[in-house]
Amino acid sequence: xxxxxxxxxxxxxxxxxxxxxxxxxxxxxxxxxxxxxxxxxxxxxxxxxxxxxxxxxxxxxxxxxxxxxxxxxxxxxxxxxxxxxxxxxxxxxxxxxxxxxxxxxxxxxxxxxxxxxxxxxxxxxxxxxxxxxxxxxxxxxxxxxxxxxxxxxxxxxxxxxxxxxxxxxxxxxxxxxxxxxxxxxxxxxxxxxxxxxxxxxxxxxxxxxxxxxx
Amino acid sequence: xxxxxxxxxxxxxxxxxxxxxxxxxxxxxxxxxxxxxxxxxxxxxxxxxxxxxxxxxxxxxxxxxxxxxxxxxxxxxxxxxxxxxxxxxxxxxxxxxxxxxxxxxxxxxxxxxxxxxxxxxxxxxxxxxxxxxxxxxxxxxxxxxxxxxxxxxxxxxxxxxxxxxxxxxxxxxxxxxxxxxxxxxxxxxxxxxxxxxxxxxxxxxxxxxxxxxxxxxxxxxxxxxxxxxxxxxxxxxxxxxxxxxxxxxxxxxxxxxxxxxxxxxxxxxxxxxxxxxxxxxxxxxxxxxxxxxxxxxxxxxxxxxxxxxxxxxxxxxxxxxxxxxxxxxxxxxxxxxxxxxxxxxxxxxxxxxxxxxxxxxxxxxxxxxxxxxxxxxxxxxxxxxxxxxxxxxxxxxxxxxxxxxxxxxxxxxxxxxxxxxxxxxxxxxxxxxxxxxxxxxxxxxxxxxxxxxxxxxxxxxxxxxxxxxxxxxxxxxxxxxxxxxxxxxxxxxxxxxxxxxxxxxxxxxxxxxxxxxxxxxxxxxxxxxxxxxxxxxxxxxxxxxxxxxxxxxxxxxxxx
Numbered sequence: 001x002x003x004x005x006x007x008x009x010x011x012x013x014x015x016x017x018x019x020x021x022x023x024x025x026x027x028x029x030x031x032x033x034x035x036x037x038x039x040x041x042x043x044x045x046x047x048x049x050x051x052x053x054x055x056x057x058x059x060x061x062x063x064x065x066x067x068x069x070x071x072x073x074x075x076x077x078x079x080x081x082x083x084x085x086x087x088x089x090x091x092x093x094x095x096x097x098x099x100x101x102x103x104x105x106x107x108x109x110x111x112x113x114x115x116x117x118x119x120x121x122x123x124x125x126x127x128x129x130x131x132x133x134x135x136x137x138x139x140x141x142x143x144x145x146x147x148x149x150x151x152x153x154x155x156x157x158x159x160x161x162x163x164x165x166x167x168x169x170x171x172x173x174x175x176x177x178x179x180x181x182x183x184x185x186x187x188x189x190x191x192x193x194x195x196x197x198x199x200x201x202x203x204x205x206x207x208x209x210x211x212x213x214x
Numbered sequence: 215x216x217x218x219x220x221x222x223x224x225x226x227x228x229x230x231x232x233x234x235x236x237x238x239x240x241x242x243x244x245x246x247x248x249x250x251x252x253x254x255x256x257x258x259x260x261x262x263x264x265x266x267x268x269x270x271x272x273x274x275x276x277x278x279x280x281x282x283x284x285x286x287x288x289x290x291x292x293x294x295x296x297x298x299x300x301x302x303x304x305x306x307x308x309x310x311x312x313x314x315x316x317x318x319x320x321x322x323x324x325x326x327x328x329x330x331x332x333x334x335x336x337x338x339x340x341x342x343x344x345x346x347x348x349x350x351x352x353x354x355x356x357x358x359x360x361x362x363x364x365x366x367x368x369x370x371x372x373x374x375x376x377x378x379x380x381x382x383x384x385x386x387x388x389x390x391x392x393x394x395x396x397x398x399x400x401x402x403x404x405x406x407x408x409x410x411x412x413x414x415x416x417x418x419x420x421x422x423x424x425x426x427x428x429x430x431x432x433x434x435x436x437x438x439x440x441x442x443x444x445x446x447x448x449x450x451x452x453x454x455x456x457x458x459x460x461x462x463x464x465x466x467x468x469x470x471x472x473x474x475x476x477x478x479x480x481x482x483x484x485x486x487x488x489x490x491x492x493x494x495x496x497x498x499x500x501x502x503x504x505x506x507x508x509x510x511x512x513x514x515x516x517x518x519x520x521x522x523x524x525x526x527x528x529x530x531x532x533x534x535x536x537x538x539x540x541x542x543x544x545x546x547x548x549x550x551x552x553x554x555x556x557x558x559x560x561x562x563x564x565x566x567x568x569x570x571x572x573x574x575x576x577x578x579x580x581x582x583x584x585x586x587x588x589x590x591x592x593x594x595x596x597x598x599x600x601x602x603x604x605x606x607x608x609x610x611x612x613x614x615x616x617x618x619x620x621x622x623x624x625x626x627x628x629x630x631x632x633x634x635x636x637x638x639x640x641x642x643x644x645x646x647x648x649x650x651x652x653x654x655x656x657x658x659x660x661x662x663x664x665x666x667x668x669x670x671x672x673x674x675x676x677x678x679x680x681x682x683x684x685x686x687x688x689x690x691x692x693x694x695x696x697x698x699x700x701x702x703x704x705x706x707x708x709x710x711x712x713x714x715x716x717x718x719x720x721x722x723x724x725x726x727x728x729x730x731x732x733x734x735x736x737x738x739x740x741x742x743x744x745x746x747x748x749x750x751x752x753x754x755x756x757x758x759x760x761x762x763x764x765x766x767x768x769x770x771x772x773x774x
Contacts, residue, residue, distance in 0.1 A: 010593050011588065011590050011594045015594035018601060059582075084585040102736060104316065105593055106596075108596075108597060109593060109597060109600060110600075111597065111601070111604065196391075
C-alpha cells in the first residue's frame with residue numbers, strides 16, 4: 001500500500017515508517033502538521049493514511065479534524081487515527097462510515113494487530129481500540145438492552161466492534177465459526193439491529209447502535 | 215344626675231398613669247391608683263344616693279340604697295370630685311414626665327397615644343357642626359365612637375409593635391390634617407354667618423357650598439401646611455438624627471446593613487440629592503455603597519481625626535450636614551470595614567481561582583510532556599524491538615554485531631527515557647528541597663549560565679511550604695531574567711530576619727518588567743500570597759529588575 005503519515009514526533013514517525021516499510025508498504029509522504037498532511041493526501045492520492053490526533057498547529061485534536069476533512073473529500077480513503085488517550089468523541093462517528101480505524105498509540109507496539117487493522121480498514125471495515133469499545137459498552141441505566149446479553153455475547157459484540165471478523169472472533173474466543181455466527185444473530189436480535197449479510201455492514205450497524213447509545 | 219360618667223374618666227386617667235409599662239411611673243406615683251379607684255367608687259355611690267330620679271333609662275327605678283339629704287350630698291361631692299380632677303391632672307403630668315425621662319422606645323410608644331389626641335377637637339367639631347346643621351348633639355357620638363376604637367388600637371400598637379410605622383411622621387401628618395380641618399370648619403362658620411347676614415336667616419346649604427369650594431382650594435395649601443407643621447412637630451434635623459439612631463439600632467439588631475445609610479437619609483428628606491461617600495481602607499477615592507466612585511466634596515466624616523467618608527447635599531445647610539456627619543461616624547466606619555472585608559474576600563477568591571488555573575495549566579503541560587517525550591520514545595522503542603523479533607521469527611538472521619548495535623540502541627533509548635522522566639519529575643518538585651532550601655538553591659544556581667552572586671542565610675528547618683515557595687520565586691525570577699532581559703549578571707539573596715524570609719533576585723538587564731505582563735510573575739504573586747507573603751517587582755527601564763518576596767516563616771504571623 002502507498003501510505004501517507006501525519007505525525008509530529010520525528011521519533012515516532014521514523015519508527016512507524018520503518019515498521020510499515022519492513023512490512024512491505026510504501027510511505028510516500030510524511031507530514032508534521034495537519035495542513036501539510038491534507039496537502040500531501042491531495043497530492044499523493046495514497047491507499048491509506050495514518051494520522052496522530054494531536055498535531056500542530058493547535059496541538060489539540062488537529063489530526064482528528066484533518067481526518068474529518070479528508071473523509072468529506074475522499075469517502076473511501078482508509079484512515080487510521082492514532083491517539084495518546086481514549087476519546088470516543090472523535091472516533092465513533094467516523095467509524096460508522098467504514099474505512100476507519102482508531103487506535104491508542106501504544107497499540108502500535110503490537111505490530112501485527114496494527115497491520116491487521118490497517119488491512120481491515122483498507123478493505124472498508126471499521127476498527128476501534130478495545131479500550132474505546134470497552135467504554136462504549138459500559139452498561140447504562142436499568143433497562144439498557146446491553147444488560148440482556150450473556151457474557152459470551154458481550155465478548156463477541158466487543159470483538160465485533162473492534163473490527164474483528166467472525167473467523168478472528170472464533171480464534172480469539174476458542175469457539176467455532178458457527179457458534180460465533182449464532183451469537184451474532186442473537187445479539188443483533190436482542191439489540192433490535194436489522195441483520196445484514198455482509199460482515200462490514202453488520203459491524204457498522206453495531207457501531208451506529210453503540211454510538212446512539214452513548 | 216349622671217350615674218356612670220365618672221368611669222370613662224377613670225379609665226382614661228388609669229391609661230395615662232399606667233401606659234405603656236402597666237406600672238405607675240415610680241413608687242411615688244403608686245398611691246394614686248388605689249386612691250383614684252376608691253374616689254371613683256365613692257363618687258358613684260354618692261351619685262346613686264343623690265335625691266331626685268336616676269338618669270335615663272333608670273328613671274323609673276327606686277334608689278337601691280335609699281337617698282341622703284341634699285346638704286350631705288353636696289358636701290360629699292365637694293369632698294370627692296375636686297380630688298378626682300386633681301388625680302386626672304396628676305396622671306397627665308405623669309405621662310409628660312414619663313415622656314421626658316423615657317428612652318427612645320418609651321417615647322415612641324407614648325407618641326402613638328398622642329396620635330389619638332386630635333379626636334378630641336374632632337368630637338367637638340362634630341358636636342357643634344351637628345348642632346348648627348341638624349340641631350342635634352348626636353353626631354358627637356361618631357367622634358366618641360372613634361375614640362373608643364382609636365385609643366385601644368393606639369395602645370395595642372404602642373405596646374406590641376411600637377416600631378411598626380414611623381410614628382413621628384404619622385403625628386406630623388395628623389397635626390397637619392387637624393389644622394386643615396379646623397380651617398375648613400372656621401371657613402364654614404364664617405360663611406354661614408356671612409350668608410345669614412346677606413340672605414337673611416341662616417342658610418346651611420350656601421355655607422356648605424362655600425366651604426366645599428374652600429376645601430378644594432385648600433388642597434394645594436396642604437403641602438405648605440404640612441411643611442410648616444413638620445417644622446414644628448418634626449424638623450429636618452430631628453428627622454435626620456432620628457434616622458441615624460434608628461438605623462444604628464437596626465444595624466445592631468442585624469436587620470439592616472450600614473450600607474443603607476444614604477438610602478435611609480434620602481428617604482427621610484424625600485430627596486435624592488444627599489450622597490454618602492466612603493473612603494475605602496488603603497484607597498484615596500470615595501465610593502458609595504455599590505462601590506461606584508463619589509466626588510469627595512461635602513462634609514468629611516472623621517474617626518480619630520482621620521477622614522473616613524464624606525456626606526454632601528446641596529439642599530441642606532452646612533451646619534446641619536456637619537451635625538449629621540458627626541453622628542454618622544460609627545455607621546460610616548462600619549460601611550468602610552464591610553467594604554474592606556468584601557474586597558479582601560473578592561481578592562482572595564480571584565487569587566484562588568488563578569492559582570487553580572495555574573494548577574490546571576501545569577497538569578496539562580505535564581500530561582503533554584509525558585506523552586510527547588517519554589511515551590513516544592518508549593513506543594518507538596517497542597516498535598524497534600518488535601521489528602527485530604519479527605525478523606528473527608520470519609527466519610531472518612542477526613549477526614552478533616547487529617545484535618549488539620540494536621541492544622545498544624535500545625539501552626540508549628531507555629536511558630534517555632529515564633532521564634526525561636527525571637527532568638519531568640524535577641519540574642514538578644525538585645527533590646533537593648528535601649534537604650533544605652540552601653542545597654536546592656545551590657543546585658539551581660549551578661545551572662545558571664551567567665555570573666551570579668549568592669548570599670543565602672537560612673536555617674535548614676524552615677517549614678516546607680515556605681521553602682517550596684521561596685524556591686519557586688528564585689527559579690521563576692532567574693528564568694525570567696534569562697528569558698526576557700539582557701542581563702549580564704544576577705544577584706541572589708535569601709535571608710531570614712524577624713520571622714520573615716526575604717528572597718531577592720536582581721539583574722542588571724533592560725528592566726521594564728511588570729507583574730501583569732508575564733504570566734509567570736502573576737502566578738508567582740498568587741503563590742506567594744497563598745503562603746501569606748508579599749511579592750514586589752521593581753523594574754524601571756534601563757535599571758534592571760528586582761523581584762522580591764517576603765514570606766512569614768511562622769504560622770501565627772497573620773496578624774500584621
